[in-house]
Amino acid sequence: MPIIRVEMFKGRTVEQKRALVRRLTEAFVTAAGVNPDSVQVVITDVDKSDWGSGGQLASDKFPD
Amino acid sequence: MPIIRVEMFKGRTVEQKRALVRRLTEAFVTAAGVNPDSVQVVITDVDKSDWGSGGQLASDKFPD
Amino acid sequence: MPIIRVEMFKGRTVEQKRALVRRLTEAFVTAAGVNPDSVQVVITDVDKSDWGSGGQLASDKFPD
Amino acid sequence: MPIIRVEMFKGRTVEQKRALVRRLTEAFVTAAGVNPDSVQVVITDVDKSDWGSGGQLASDKFPD
Amino acid sequence: MPIIRVEMFKGRTVEQKRALVRRLTEAFVTAAGVNPDSVQVVITDVDKSDWGSGGQLASDKFPD
Amino acid sequence: MPIIRVEMFKGRTVEQKRALVRRLTEAFVTAAGVNPDSVQVVITDVDKSDWGSGGQLASDKFPD
Known part of the structure; x- marks a missing residue:
């Protein structure tokens, strides 16, 4: 029943998200010993422009 | 002051969300005994494509 | 696969939490039309002392 | 490494978000004594229509 | 109705949390123009030992 | 700056959490191509007794 929640900058492709879900699930299963089907x-x-660090918007610090 | 947060697949109508807010609030009030006005x-x-379970994207497992 | 997350003041009994889980799940199922087994x-x-509203700690505003 | 997360009604400008990030970071640094660079x-x-209070959608209670 | 959520290392006093709630609320009110009573x-x-960065637990990187 | 948040049943050791942080970070870096130092x-x-699924508390469904 574990839940993994990821916040990241917009812009990843579905292919990257597919890999992310697969790899994070494998990582969790290996480290914590649970059934992969239970991992969300x-x-x-x-x-x-919705993420700040060091008091500045990331859109100002790291413009595209 | 309780806060209820719901994550679900995109696609519900405003009418369903209206019912969801009303029913979740009633459920909370009945079970926990608080003033409904305080419930958010x-x-x-x-x-x-942002939800995975069992290591797979829901968009792959349950295509529309 | 919906996830309902509740933040509330400490102090409810296990019996109240049991009722809360049952009732929130029923509310969700009725309003959104999903299988109850999928609801977490x-x-x-x-x-x-970890909750503030109106700029004040709840432990100051509402002492036990 | 502290993380500050804000949920608010849609509609603020980038300028307001820029001010929000700057001021929340300053507030955190002043109150908790950390390096501003570590604050996210x-x-x-x-x-x-995704926010309810008192059992009603905010879009019904506070129409634009 | 805005909600501000803070995750930080354990160890702040109630006095620091009181200041944090007051200052974060003021910061929000100033930047976003809402009634302070609505801010949670x-x-x-x-x-x-529950926080990692750069792949390492903070309890290993920054022992007390 | 990505943030990975894990919710799981209480009971893992520090050693398991250390492995979890390391492996989740590696998984993220591999799939999304970021600097590991930025991953939290x-x-x-x-x-x-704080987790429900299918309308029941996990402490009732899966007693220790």
């Missing part, structure tokens, strides 16, 4: 992963794409 | 509900619609 | 509920108990 | 802020815009 | 803040204390 | 992982241990 929820991905949240975050705009750079 | 935040709904997050998740794309099937 | 995660409860987080929050200390009043 | 993630903003989530929520539609009024 | 939920603080989560995280053990260093 | 926050683990939340959840009591079985």
